[in-house]
Amino acid sequence: MVVGCGSLGNELLKDLVLLGVEHLVLVDFDRVEMDNLSRTVLFTPDDVGRYKVDAARDRLRQMNARLEVETICADIIHDVGLGLIAEMDLVVACVDSRWTRFMINRHCMRTGRVWVDGGITQAEGSVRVFGAQVANCYACNLGGKKLTELQRRLSCSQTIRRMEEMGHVPTGLIPAAVVGAVMARQVMDLLNGSPSLQGHMYSFDADTLLGHKVLFQAFDDDCVEHDVWTPIRHCTLTSESTISEAIEQCNTLWLRDDCFVDYLIDRKDDTRHQMMCAGRMVVERMDMMPALRGRLTSDFYQHEYHVVDADFPYPMLTLQQLGIPSGDILQTAQGFYQLRNED
Ligand SMILES: [Zn+2]
Structure with a gap:
């Protein structure tokens, strides 16, 4: 590679x-x-x-x-x-x-x-x-x-x-x-x-x-x-699987190297802005929203998740929507699981 x-x-x-x-x-x-x-x-x-x-x-x-x-x-x-x-x-x-x-x-x-x-x-x-x-x-x-x-x-x-x-x-x-x-x-x-x-x-x-x-x-x-991620187990999940399917198989899932952001709160007036994307996508997302374009991320409090478990409020999102790429390895409470490739 x-x-x-x-x-x-x-x-x-x-x-x-x-x-x-x-x-x-x-x-x-x-x-x-x-x-x-x-x-x-x-x-x-x-x-x-x-x-x-x-x-x-x-x-x-x-x-x-x-x-x-x-x-x-x-x-x-x-x-x-x-x-x-x-x-x-x-x-x-x-x-x-x-x-x-x-x-x-x-x-x-x-x-x-x-x-x-x-x-x-x-x-x-x-x-x-x-x-x-x-x-x-x-x-x-x-x-x-x-x-x-x-x-x-x-x-x-x-x-x-x-x-x-x-x-x-x-x-x-x-x-x-x-x-x-x-x-x-x-x-x-x-x-x-x-x-x-x-x-x-x-x-x-x-x-x-x-x-x-x-x-x-x-x-x-x-x-x-x-940290070596081993042993790696194979599973039936793909990045298109839902969070609820993933939680069923692996109980708790840690998001590697990023987080999931569901909303931002404006520090000035407490307005809530829905994000629903990986942390790395927030700036791009803000640029697409007329109300937030040009504002600084430091103007907002970011509500984020690093761990996903049975209490995660959006169980129907896919792993991809959490920012997990195709063919990734999940770090979970049950060990390391490799996602199947979609094709
Ligand atoms: Zn080292």
């Missing part, structure tokens, strides 16, 4: 396909923009406006007609089922936000996956490998203040994507090419059982052209991110 089809993702994907990888899942929610074309080997002017995952798939298939590519136009943070991630040989991240990496790390720890991380700026780049099997954790390496800041946002925040969008870093062609190639090599090594970067970070300096391999490993016993 390759998460992120920007300039680094383009380089990595091109290399993986040239090296003979024939089964890929691409995850990205962005569309190709004109500005991207000077930094992306897979996109052409005809692709402007298309989803990056679709444009990348089509171009990669021209390179190898046998290539099997599944595309997921979604945000890896909340919208990709953990059951799908659990099926992957490897997860590779070509993303540009700390928050996204933090969440990929969490998903991969829960599902027991190893993941390769690549990051670039205009002047430098780095490659790292994380996972319980290689005793390296992204959160443990963050440490201290950065980790606290990320965990503070975890409970239920809808402003993260906007903040991240504002913080895009310009990237360089050379770091993308070098880091993409090193990542591809790492992927091949890991698939072949010989992780050459284990315990190290590769870093590249585009000014001096020097590459370094430095010690880089942290895996603290008390880190809460190392």
Whole structure:
């Protein structure tokens, strides 16, 4: 699974396909923009406006007609089922936000996956490998203040994507090419059982052209991110099942990494505004409501649920309506249940 089809993702994907990888899942929610074309080997002017995952798939298939590519136009943070991630040989991240990496790390720890991380700026780049099997954790390496800041946002925040969008870093062609190639090599090594970067970070300096391999490993016993979701049981539920069907099977359900918001209350005059959506959707929802458009989320008290049980007042909603994606793994009082895929 390759998460992120920007300039680094383009380089990595091109290399993986040239090296003979024939089964890929691409995850990205962005569309190709004109500005991207000077930094992306897979996109052409005809692709402007298309989803990056679709444009990348089509171009990669021209390179190898046998290539099997599944595309997921979604945000890896909340919208990709953990059951799908659990099926992957490897997860590779070509993303540009700390928050996204933090969440990929969490998903991969829960599902027991190893993941390769690549990051670039205009002047430098780095490659790292994380996972319980290689005793390296992204959160443990963050440490201290950065980790606290990320965990503070975890409970239920809808402003993260906007903040991240504002913080895009310009990237360089050379770091993308070098880091993409090193990542591809790492992927091949890991698939072949010989992780050459284990315990190290590769870093590249585009000014001096020097590459370094430095010690880089942290895996603290008390880190809460190392929670492994196992054993995973299969069940007859899908994301289209109702809450009442789910509660019947699994008694109590914890919403992973987000909450369900049924209404907001205006702090000024106590007016109630119905939301009925996942916490991450609240801002978008407010934008669609003329009375709330342009208002700040801090103007409102948010009524939310993190746990769903027999007392949940909306038993006829579907799991999807709570924000649970297709093929996800439910964390319940009876253990971990993997949802069936609808198709
Ligand atoms: Zn950790």
